[in-house]
């Protein structure tokens with residue numbers, strides 16, 4: 124039997140990068156998938172490529188009323204929820220960063236994720252098997268200049284994931300915080316407000332992670348025996364490591 128053949132997954136942010144690769148991974152393993160994102164044409168292309176096993180829905184995670192209506196309207200309860208939709212915006216320091224950018228990161232990475240999770244958990248909790256995979260980031264653990272609000276949102280995602288585990292004790296729902304490092308997707312282009320050439324330079328000369336690497340880790344977590352919960356997994360490419368502390372000298 125294929126690894127996920129009896130499962131229905133909901134993957135947010137499925138129009139690109141890690142979300143799209145995760146949909147592919149789950150479909151390859153036999154799952155049915157509900158794929159969401161804002162870009163209808165990307166969702167259509169995904170469905171054309173993967174066929175009947177994929178259902179799509181346009182969903183803006185910052186629209187909390189739409190998130191609730193979408194979750195409440197699902198005829199069948201997904202037993203895998205991959206909270207992947209998210210973004211970083213801007214690289215300026217905290218004294219110069221755009222408050223609009225900060226608000227959008229908070230509304231997408233935090234507010235959208237918690238509203239969708241809260242809407243679905245009452246239906247997932249009684250299931251015999253269920254998984255919540257939250258896509259956090261190494262930015263939630265390690266500060267860096269310009270990481271400010273983005274890192275804060277991802278620290279929230281990690282801690283929220285661990286707190287879900289506390290609340291769901293006694294149920295069959297597993298929860299994992301997946302925390303990638305440098306992964307080549309549209310992430311940097313979005314962060315740099317569409318500046319493709321600066322975004323490409325971030326990956327220049329690196330043997331970075333790919334979206335497929337992260338999807339593979341997600342697939343492996345899901346394929347573990349049901350009594351095994353991976354609380355957190357932090358993934359970096361070998362070409363990435365930690366900086367020393369910065370010290371300003373006058």
Ligand SMILES: NC(=O)c1ccc[n+]([C@@H]2O[C@H](COP(=O)([O-])OP(=O)(O)OC[C@H]3O[C@@H](n4cnc5c(N)ncnc54)[C@H](OP(=O)(O)O)[C@@H]3O)[C@@H](O)[C@H]2O)c1
Nearest residue numbers: 136138139140141160161162184208209260306308309310
């Ligand atoms: N790439 C990295 O280095 C890296 C590292 C650590 C963590 N992450 C995290 O991984 C997740 C996926 O990012 P990625 O690297 O795959 O970047 P990506 O290629 O830019 O994909 C981001 C996805 O999020 C969706 N999204 C953004 N805002 C949304 C909104 N308001 N409503 C609904 N969907 C929205 C996008 O879809 P639409 O634009 O169609 O809505 C897209 O499908 C994010 O949570 C990101 O923070 C990435």
